[in-house]
Amino acid sequence: MNITDPAQTVAQIVKNRNFLGFGLQGLYLNKRRNTNARKAMMKLITFDQLKPNKGIPYCRVHLMRKVEAGGFPKPVPLSCRRIAWLEAEVDAWIAAAVEKRAHD
Structure with a gap:
């Protein structure tokens, strides 16, 4: 590969699907994994789901008092x-x- 010819260099990178040691598919998959992790972190849970899914037994009023405090x-x-x-x-x-x- 001739380093002085940018078109050949780009063509070689695309052909090898490799840039700085990272495969393009690997970069795409990592980006997709990060997006999935972000989506998992952004999942919302309503008040009605707090008790059955998380075991939080508080009523709405007490829960809002705890939020304010x-x-x-x-x-x-x-x-x-x-x-x-x-x-x-x-x-x-x-x-x-x-x-x-555990620390008390």
Whole structure:
């Protein structure tokens, strides 16, 4: 391969599907994996799902008191009358509660 000919260099890279040691398919798959991870982190969970899915037994009023006091993650407003929580934040809150219990 002649380094001085950019067209040949680009053609060779495309032909080999390799750029700086990373295959183009690998870059695409990594990008897709990161997108899937981001989507998993952005999953919303409604109040009605908190008890059956996460075991959180609080009523709406008590839960909002805990949110205002900083004792529970803030909800994401979906509309003027609907809210939900990021599932990853709820899971982190549960893990922190378990960790706190272990240290008490």
